[in-house]
Amino acid sequence: MKAGLFEFALCSMSGRRSKFIFVYIILTLLMLLCFSVFFITASLRAESSYGSEAVPDISVTMNRGGRNELISTSRVDDIILIPGVQYAEPAYFGLYRFDYLKANLTVVGIDPFAQQYAQSFEKAVKRHKNILTQERWMITGNKLADTLKAIYNRDAFSFAKPDGTYLELPVAGTFSPQSQLMSASTVLTDVESAKEILGIPDGKAVQISVYVGNPEETDTIAQKLSVMFPDTEVTTKAVKQASVSNLFDFSSGIFMLVFSVSLFTFFIIVFDRAAGLNMEERREIAVLKAVGYTPSDIIKVRFYETLITAISSFITALPLALFYVYCVQAPLLKSIFIGYSYMRPDFVLPFVFPAKEIALTFMATVPVYAAAVIIPAWRASVTDAQESLR
Amino acid sequence: MIKFTSVTKKYKDVTPLENFSMDIAAGETAILSGRSGSGKTTILALAAALTRPTSGNIEVNSKQTAKLPEEFASLFRRESVGIIFQNYNLMPNLTTLDNVTLPLLPTKIPFRQQRERAFALMEKLGIADKAKTIAGRLSGGEQQRIAIARALINNPPVVLADEPTSNLDAKLTENLLEIFAGIKAEGRTLLIATHDKVVTESGIADKIIRTEL
Numbered sequence: 001m002k003a004g005l006f007e008f009a010l011c012s013m014s015g016r017r018s019k020f021i022f023v024y025i026i027l028t029l030l031m032l033l034c035f036s037v038f039f040i041t042a043s044l045r046a047e048s049s050y051g052s053e054a055v056p057d058i059s060v061t062m063n064r065g066g067r068n069e070l071i072s073t074s075r076v077d078d079i080i081l082i083p084g085v086q087y088a089e090p091a092y093f094g095l096y097r098f099d100y101l102k103a104n105l106t107v108v109g110i111d112p113f114a115q116q117y118a119q120s121f122e123k124a125v126k127r128h129k130n131i132l133t134q135e136r137w138m139i140t141g142n143k144l145a146d147t148l149k150a151i152y153n154r155d156a157f158s159f160a161k162p163d164g165t166y167l168e169l170p171v172a173g174t175f176s177p178q179s180q181l182m183s184a185s186t187v188l189t190d191v192e193s194a195k196e197i198l199g200i201p202d203g204k205a206v207q208i209s210v211y212v213g214n215p216e217e218t219d220t221i222a223q224k225l226s227v228m229f230p231d232t233e234v235t236t237k238a239v240k241q242a243s244v245s246n247l248f249d250f251s252s253g254i255f256m257l258v259f260s261v262s263l264f265t266f267f268i269i270v271f272d273r274a275a276g277l278n279m280e281e282r283r284e285i286a287v288l289k290a291v292g293y294t295p296s297d298i299i300k301v302r303f304y305e306t307l308i309t310a311i312s313s314f315i316t317a318l319p320l321a322l323f324y325v326y327c328v329q330a331p332l333l334k335s336i337f338i339g340y341s342y343m344r345p346d347f348v349l350p351f352v353f354p355a356k357e358i359a360l361t362f363m364a365t366v367p368v369y370a371a372a373v374i375i376p377a378w379r380a381s382v383t384d385a386q387e388s389l390r
Numbered sequence: 391m392i393k394f395t396s397v398t399k400k401y402k403d404v405t406p407l408e409n410f411s412m413d414i415a416a417g418e419t420a421i422l423s424g425r426s427g428s429g430k431t432t433i434l435a436l437a438a439a440l441t442r443p444t445s446g447n448i449e450v451n452s453k454q455t456a457k458l459p460e461e462f463a464s465l466f467r468r469e470s471v472g473i474i475f476q477n478y479n480l481m482p483n484l485t486t487l488d489n490v491t492l493p494l495l496p497t498k499i500p501f502r503q504q505r506e507r508a509f510a511l512m513e514k515l516g517i518a519d520k521a522k523t524i525a526g527r528l529s530g531g532e533q534q535r536i537a538i539a540r541a542l543i544n545n546p547p548v549v550l551a552d553e554p555t556s557n558l559d560a561k562l563t564e565n566l567l568e569i570f571a572g573i574k575a576e577g578r579t580l581l582i583a584t585h586d587k588v589v590t591e592s593g594i595a596d597k598i599i600r601t602e603l
């Protein structure tokens with residue numbers, strides 16, 4: 001029984017081909033855009049949470065007259081005594097100007113065997129076995145490792161220390177592709193090397209990283225810390241991550257432009273429908289009624305038409321978006337989301353199957369369009385047919 | 391059978407029908423005659439339950455239709471009434487075959503059988519060779535025969551025709567009267583609204599009903 005109406009929906013659509021092709025194109029573009037944006041953000045969100053495991057719950061930095069200064073490592077001993085603090089340790093990181101690439105490298109000194117790194121280190125780093133046997137080492141992103149190899153023709157890099165001498169570090173490993181956003185221009189190295197490269201004297205650190213046992217207590221402990229050390233700046237993980245996600249600049253111009261244009265067109269379709277049917281469409285519905293179609297038959301026909309259009313758009317847009325985001329790495333859109341810099345465009349969007357985002361896109365577009373088609377058809381199908389047939 | 395009892399139909403500013411009664415027995419052929427604007431088309435629309443009377447009773451094929459809700463009115467038409475509109479009201483973008491099959495699509499009749507029925511009717515009306523042609527591209531006479539095939543495909547006991555000869559020349563009018571004679575011979579109730587003397591005087595009608603203002 002329904003097969004007949006489905007057949008008619010197909011026939012009647014092919015009769016009004018240009019109109020449906022227009023709707024199909026708009027709907028496909030809109031879905032493609034939504035999919036791409038959702039995929040990229042889902043991917044970036046996954047990406048940034050890879051890195052966030054190593055972010056301390058609370059970081060304490062020295063602030064004097066608005067300047068950031070090095071903090072005494074001796075404060076660790078005081079902090080560790082605060083109830084609720086699991087442990088605290090000095091952290092060493094900073095920027096190293098790499099003139100050859102006109103880029104700043106972020107140099108981070110870590111103890112790879114410290115418990116807060118052990119896990120994420122495993123996950124984030126490839127081929128790092130030989131670290132165990134080396135006193136000095138560095139780990140960096142693929143891109144940078146390849147670049148260094150190309151420049152110096154060896155798996156090592158000489159850092160110029162502030163005192164003018166050089167420190168050569170062997171490249172002991174690279175980050176796995178999933179973690180490259182935060183790490184493309186990051187150099188992980190042992191604590192001693194980091195201190196030498198960044199010119200941090202003994203007994204000083206860039207910040208003190210504090211880890212708490214119970215996340216609920218983070219704010220209380222942070223407050224306590226700022227009271228205890230009025231000359232420091234205390235930042236919690238949540239605040240830090242909020243500023244990290246600002247990296248994904250949603251309000252960026254091109255994105256908003258494209259998005260609002262397609263949204264605008266979409267609403268034109270919707271309003272065009274909602275404003276009521278034109279004479280020809282009314283007449284068609286009246287004719288269907290005259291030959292024995294009930295209002296529910298007519299709604300079914302319209303429903304099939306929307307379904308055919310929406311599903312065609314969906315199965316066009318989904319593979320296109322997957323290809324665009326994951327195979328060609330979202331040209332144009334990616335740079336909008338992560339900003340442009342020398343290293344960043346090369347990081348790989350990790351594949352996250354965005355089931356929720358797909359559903360969301362479908363829910364955001366199809367029901368609106370379906371309602372815009374079906375409601376006026378239903379209204380026309382329950383009104384006096386003679387009027388439209390005169 | 392079509393029976394109107396004291397039917398009044400009011401529009402905003404005109405009342406084309408006031409206290410109108412008529413009685414057409416099952417199998418009878420009747421002609422509705424009257425000048426333009428006297429309410430002929432309105433009577434056909436009321437008989438097909440395409441619109442509802444302001445007051446009065448309408449009984450068609452033993453069904454009270456004056457207050458039928460839309461859903462049931464459609465089912466009533468599907469079972470009981472075939473309509474041939476003055477301007478045919480075809481789906482101009484569909485083929486002849488699709489236009490003729492249109493009323494069968496929402497029914498439970500198997501697809502193959504729908505096609506067979508459509509072809510039999512198109513054969514009978516001489517438009518089978520136009521089955522795959524888009525209806526909008528056909529001549530007026532051919533379009534009318536599509537409209538007739540579409541009206542008959544559900545095998546309705548009641549057939550309504552509005553000014554069926556208004557777009558036809560003498561030859562086609564003659565053909566049409568033959569088709570109507572066939573419909574009559576099949577035992578259907580036939581109501582034709584016309585002011586064409588050729589039809590009125592052809593002797594096809596068992597009775598002529600005059601609409602007055």
Ligand SMILES: Nc1ncnc2c1ncn2[C@@H]1O[C@H](COP(=O)(O)OP(=O)(O)OP(=O)(O)O)[C@@H](O)[C@H]1O
Nearest residue numbers: 387401402404406425426427428429430431432433
């Ligand atoms: N839906 C409507 N709304 C308002 N007025 C209508 C409507 N339908 C018909 N009328 C009016 O009712 C009157 C009768 O119309 P109807 O079409 O039934 O006449 P008719 O006898 O078929 O005329 P013709 O011979 O010109 O076809 C006319 O004055 C017409 O304008």
Ligand SMILES: [Mg+2]
Nearest residue numbers: 430431432552
């Ligand atoms: Mg008329």
